[in-house]
Amino acid sequence: MINESAVFWSRVLTEITLSFHIIYATIGVGIPLMIMIAQWVGYKSGDEHYILLARRWARGFVITVAVGVVTGTAIGLQLSLLWPNFMQLAGQIIALPLFLETFAFFFEAIFLGIYLYTWDRFDSQKKHMLLLIPVAIGASMSAVFITIVNAFMNSPQGFDVVNGQLVNIQPLLAMFNPAMPTKVAHVLTTAYMTSAFVLASIAGYRILRGSDHIYHKKALYLLMKLGFIFSVATIGVGDFSGKYLAEYQPEKLAAAEWHFETEAGASLVLFGILEDGKVKYSIKIPWGLSILAHNNPNAEVIGLDQFPEDEIPPLYIHYLFNIMVFIGIFMTALTLVYLVAKWRGWVFVQSKWYNWLIVAGGPLSIIAIETGWWLAEVGRQPWILRGIMRTEEGATTSDGVDMMLILFCLLYILLAIGSILALHRMFKENSIEREIADRTAAKGGDLV
Template sequence: MFEYDPVMYSRILTYVTLGFHVIFATIGVGIPLMIALAEWMGIKRNDPHYTLMAKRWARGFIVTVAVGVVTGTAIGLQLSLLWPNFMQAAGHTIGLPMFMEVFAFFFEAIFLGIYLYTWDRFKTKMRHFLLIIPVVIGATASAFFITSVNAFMNVPQGFELVDGVLQDISPLAAMFNPATPTKIAHVIITCYLTSAFILGTIAAIHMIKGNKHVYHKKALHLTMVAAAVFAIGTALVGDLSGKYLHEYQPEKLAAAEWHFETESEAPLIIGGFLTEDNEVKYALEIPYALSILAGGTPDTEVIGLNDFEEDKLPPLFVHYFFDLMVFIGMFLAAVSVLFAIMSWKNGWNPFNKPLLWMIAAGGPLAMVAIESGWIFAEVGRQPWIINGVMLTEEGATTSAHVDIMLYLFIILYVVLGVTCAVVLRKMFKRNPVELELEKLESSEKTAQ
């Protein structure tokens, strides 16, 4: 029999909730921008295909928003129920960004409702397009504020620690800590990249099945060109994130790269496995790459794991999540840039089957990268819930029945996930692109 451990169950329930919520949070941040790009293209080119794209994407987006509201509310409740000591200690410090995140969501929701119900109700299409701008701003602002909370947990500041109590709190100083720029930039740009690939995956699957309608070709071109831009941005931000870790969380960087000895000209470790003596076997080493990632030069000294207290080190399996995140990011960049290049070269066919299959795989893989990144970010901070201030076990509840909550929430998420998938599938299966275009053309002829 397993001994009941409220800390373990609290961590598992939090991981399950965050892991499920991040799917809808990612879509919630990225899809509004893609809707805006599609509608803008429709207006600029007077192209009904792009306008229909925006309508269909917005229709599906509202379903994911509904699920995201439920899971987001669950996270808010679980912070108080599962981590009461953390909230008591840090509540005043992180209260401002958490409130602002709720405000940003309501700001987004108000304009999203107006946007959805005012299609074709303005004299000029541009006026309707302007309504999506606040939705994009609100969605991105939500990511900004909630990620600043996570940034505070990694590099806490804006308070004085007196006898274990956080005093003289400055919420703005806490929110704009050294982790904020790279963490927020990384979260937002990867949300954009993932959303572009998810929409591109849908178009690619249609084309693989034999549907060569120009609508899907235009959708694929829009999403992949956007993805290429976001992928390059992700790589740049990733480089800055490595330099941030080197300066402020060197133990996390060392754990990600299985770097044990402090040295310059440090190699980057890819794959492999660790022996009981912490010897790395069967890994690919890229000479000097870790030093370059950390400081920009091969002679940058990178602190090793052996220089830290053993009981304060993160689990070393985060190495695999870090590698997975980076590998998928490189794959997405290669696929999207290749598609963009082939689109611009005369005589090259970007809609060939091998490339379509890679794009089709890109959407699910992008979400796997998002999940891997969050696992690396959260587990890589362990054993701290507030880095250097409060251990995770100190912040957790001691109440019973957290295990029952875990099972109930898993059932809830299964129901929500299946329901969301079924609703979206039926919504678009009953209204295929061809049928909607026919209705659009007939309505335009009637109007004339």
């Protein structure tokens, strides 16, 4: 028996939890790579500013890891409490990637602890830098394994259902499902891209606040280069994701693109509103959807007319798709202009208005991550396990989920405030000017 109230509140609580967790999880995946690259650049160039970059980023990273652990634990708890029917069915199949995700996190945490407590204890920065390799690998593999679970929910395979029971379970086949390559690649590239833009936003803000120290300028230049590389990679992966959807989840693609009727040479619809079943005030790119879906301007693209009404995802995901894509394009263009301007010697990128665009890039990237995640999850509806179990069938039938929602929201508010205050106090009491002065005195000369 389905408890509609429990289903509704379970969905709300899960969405809030994932929306909060994804911020810290994304940073937790991308920052270790940024730290490793900064320290490598410092080691290769002999520039202490980049070593200091790595050191300060690592300190802040610890705070985000701590919050990510709490919210990740909350997700595991909620899977069991809010979605018991789903876990009873799918848990025996997805247990392997869930276990491997935990193992990858411990692998990362062990080496992160060693890395943090061995600063200045090695005779070579190279030896200390090598500790970051397992940290970065562990962080990325955590994302890989948990994304595999999500990919399985979109494209379940590796088992048979006989008389309502799962038989012939093949965990590895379930893990390497059709959705896995594009989803894993998209999560990793967007995590690296977002982390670069968040850190660049901080550097840009410090410059706007009047800090003219070369440290911030070097940080900004490095991060804008990395942001450009990973944003271009994200666009490429996004193209492959569109082709995956066209083949395996055409209803999600059709809903996201407001493609109502199956046709060849389909146009790509941007923005617009729906009035009486008609799309108005939109921007249409001729043949764009056919090219996105099949790399052929004359290819036929399946429309929503081919699916039962109760299996069509909510049509508002169209706006989520538009927001995600346009932020990605904006950030790619922003970094490209910055890099070309640096190469050509154009000074307008040093102006306040351009630095404000860079500062805005951090929050915009977080918004893109959120809308992309909502698109992925809402676009799978009405299924929690596509084609096998509907969302309402997987939810708890118990009451009291609304009270859980209040308690968890209070927890997330405290975690958000606590992490922001901790990071602010950490870097306020250890300003870059003070830290450079201390390290200069310790080394007996200027940092170069």
